[in-house]
Amino acid sequence: MILNPKLFEEVEKTPTRDGYGKGVLKAGKTNKNIVVLSADLAESTRSHWFAEAFPKRFIEVGVAEQNMMGAAAGLALSGKIPFVSSYAVFSPGRSWDHLRVAVCYTNANVKIIGAHAGISVGPDGATHQALEDIAITRVLPNLVVEVPCDALEAEKTTLAIIKRKGPCYLRLGREKTPVITTNKTPFKIGKAEVFREGRDVSIIACGSMVYEALLAAQQLAKEGIDCEVVNNHSIKPIDEKTILKTARKTGRVVTAEEHQVFGGMGSAVAEVLAQHPTRIEFVGMLDCFGESGKPSELMAKYKMDSKAIIKAVHKILQ
Amino acid sequence: MKELMLTANKIRQDVIEMLVEAGSGHSAGPLGMADVFTALYFNHARINPKKPWDENRDRIVLSNGHICPVWYATLAERGFFPVRELKTLRKINSRLQGHPHARELPGIENSGGPLGQGCNIGVGMALAGKMDKKNWRVYALLSDGELNEGCDWEAFMLAAKYELDNLCFIIDRNNIQIEGPSDKVMPLEPLKKKLESFNLHVIEVNGNDFKQVLNALEKAGKTKGMPTAIIAKTTPGKGVSFMENDYKWHGKPPNKEEAEKALKELRRQRTELL
Numbered sequence: 001m002i003l004n005p006k007l008f009e010e011v012e013k014t015p016t017r018d019g020y021g022k023g024v025l026k027a028g029k030t031n032k033n034i035v036v037l038s039a040d041l042a043e044s045t046r047s048h049w050f051a052e053a054f055p056k057r058f059i060e061v062g063v064a065e066q067n068m069m070g071a072a073a074g075l076a077l078s079g080k081i082p083f084v085s086s087y088a089v090f091s092p093g094r095s096w097d098h099l100r101v102a103v104c105y106t107n108a109n110v111k112i113i114g115a116h117a118g119i120s121v122g123p124d125g126a127t128h129q130a131l132e133d134i135a136i137t138r139v140l141p142n143l144v145v146e147v148p149c150d151a152l153e154a155e156k157t158t159l160a161i162i163k164r165k166g167p168c169y170l171r172l173g174r175e176k177t178p179v180i181t182t183n184k185t186p187f188k189i190g191k192a193e194v195f196r197e198g199r200d201v202s203i204i205a206c207g208s209m210v211y212e213a214l215l216a217a218q219q220l221a222k223e224g225i226d227c228e229v230v231n232n233h234s235i236k237p238i239d240e241k242t243i244l245k246t247a248r249k250t251g252r253v254v255t256a257e258e259h260q261v262f263g264g265m266g267s268a269v270a271e272v273l274a275q276h277p278t279r280i281e282f283v284g285m286l287d288c289f290g291e292s293g294k295p296s297e298l299m300a301k302y303k304m305d306s307k308a309i310i311k312a313v314h315k316i317l318q
Numbered sequence: 319m320k321e322l323m324l325t326a327n328k329i330r331q332d333v334i335e336m337l338v339e340a341g342s343g344h345s346a347g348p349l350g351m352a353d354v355f356t357a358l359y360f361n362h363a364r365i366n367p368k369k370p371w372d373e374n375r376d377r378i379v380l381s382n383g384h385i386c387p388v389w390y391a392t393l394a395e396r397g398f399f400p401v402r403e404l405k406t407l408r409k410i411n412s413r414l415q416g417h418p419h420a421r422e423l424p425g426i427e428n429s430g431g432p433l434g435q436g437c438n439i440g441v442g443m444a445l446a447g448k449m450d451k452k453n454w455r456v457y458a459l460l461s462d463g464e465l466n467e468g469c470d471w472e473a474f475m476l477a478a479k480y481e482l483d484n485l486c487f488i489i490d491r492n493n494i495q496i497e498g499p500s501d502k503v504m505p506l507e508p509l510k511k512k513l514e515s516f517n518l519h520v521i522e523v524n525g526n527d528f529k530q531v532l533n534a535l536e537k538a539g540k541t542k543g544m545p546t547a548i549i550a551k552t553t554p555g556k557g558v559s560f561m562e563n564d565y566k567w568h569g570k571p572p573n574k575e576e577a578e579k580a581l582k583e584l585r586r587q588r589t590e591l592l
Contacts, residue, residue, distance in 0.1 A: 035446075059480075061472075062472070064469070064472035064475070064476070066468070066469040066472060067441070067469050067472035070434075070435050070437070070438020070439050070441075070442065070469065071441050071442035071445065071476065073428075073435075073442060074438065074439035074443040074446065075442040075446045076442075077420070077428070077439070077442075078446030080446050080449075097435075098432075098435055100432075101430070101431060101432050102428070102435045105429045106420040106428065
């Protein structure tokens with residue numbers, strides 16, 4: 001697998017939201033049907049780059065996420081490709097009913113940008129830490145759910161969801177995170193990628209936890225434990241083939257996500273592995289709300305970092 | 319006018335026949351709005367049943383999706399799909415869902431059931447029309463009970479902000495909702511003033527009077543720089559005396575006996591018109 005060669009040295013860090021901002025700006029230059037909507041959060045979602053370049057195709061709806069989602073459905077039904085951008089706690093959080101009926105039931109070509117997802121939002125506290133959005137989106141028919149592992153993959157995902165007709169949810173983080181992939185790293189909606197081959201345990205991760213999984217694998221290698229790391233960015237459609245293959249190979253799976261364990265990516269993996277019963281350990285938020293703090297402090301306290309993954313690997317090997 | 323009245327009468331008969339066959343559904347709203355639907359589809363709006371998705375068509379969206387029997391009956395009578403299909407309402411394998419499913423049937427522009435969503439969708443369509451400098455117009459049909467929802471008012475603000483004069487809201491002011499008289503459930507008055515304060519051009523009409531409805535639609539089309547809201551005061555259950563103005567008919571269908579009685583009244587009204 002082609003990954004950033006400086007992965008464990010001084011790796012470049014960029015927030016995944018920047019990848020979206022760059023991607024939608026790039027696509028907007030050639031595709032005149034792209035429209036971006038914002039609910040008073042254009043700068044922090046990085047929609048403002050598009051807004052500055054294409055003011056006539058940018059719609060500021062004010063702090064009104066339900067209307068934003070419904071209006072996007074109307075735009076999509078009139079031939080536009082609207083991007084609905086806000087924080088994940090508000091959209092799809094508050095706008096979920098509109099997402100369900102106006103967008104998904106209608107199969108409207110709306111792209112939903114859920115920024116500032118996960119506990120790594122930090123000091124804003126529990127109200128702003130979206131830890132449920134994967135659960136509430138992956139249950140919706142017609143909806144694609146993507147969680148990119150870095151800014152470059154976020155950019156690739158943005159371009160890919162434009163090409164894919166129908167509703168898509170893109171989950172993004174606020175914090176700068178390592179750029180793991182390169183332009184040559186393969187990316188396809190619905191396809192999980194093995195980022196590190198291993199024999200003993202499979203770590204299946206998404207979003208910011210992919211880097212933590214690679215760190216954990218490197219650490220565990222020193223102990224002689226050989227981990228396979230899978231970047232499972234596509235929560236829906238889920239790549240059953242790759243998940244089953246890695247589970248058959250190692251017989252032990254650790255899932256890792258910056259999201260509630262209940263209903264999240266790990267649960268989706270467990271649904272797949274019900275066909276091939278495998279021992280699974282889940283790393284993620286354990287049925288509680290977060291709190292204010294620095295991102296790194298929170299990731300450590302709520303056990304969503306490489307240490308937590310190492311612990312889960314040790315447990316599963318016992 | 320007489321032609322339109324006869325059409326609305328036929329649509330009301332369809333509605334009763336559909337509801338009794340379905341055994342569930344809403345009666346009062348569809349009967350009350352039959353005239354507005356007829357005015358739009360048989361006179362005012364630029365639509366073509368042979369080309370239901372023509373790019374230049376006017377868009378008619380229904381936000382209070384539960385009154386869809388009148389939408390289905392109007393579309394069928396206008397030739398969008400066969401009238402005989404109306405009897406499949408709410409049945410298995412039917413295109414006539416209990417609440418509308420976008421594009422499942424020719425002419426069904428939006429999915430709707432959770433109140434307010436059609437209002438938001440209508441604004442989105444009008445934004446697209448403005449962006450592309452198109453001449454087609456959007457008619458978003460809402461209800462008074464629906465205005466309890468916050469997202470309708472979010473939509474009004476957005477429509478006014480972008481000066482969507484290609485958009486016309488039509489609010490069914492029938493004064494009933496499922497639990498009782500609308501203003502007892504949640505006071506809306508002064509509705510006209512409220513809407514005006516949201517920078518909408520507001521016209522109040524008797525929604526069961528074709529002349530008034532068509533005049534208002536005409537005026538809406540000539541209004542520049544702001545969206546129009548037509549408050550259509552309708553009689554819920556219009557045309558069926560024992561249903562009129564009784565909120566208990568909001569969410570139930572007639573039984574066989576009641577349907578027979580209703581159809582008898584409607585047929586008599588038809589004869590009187592001829």
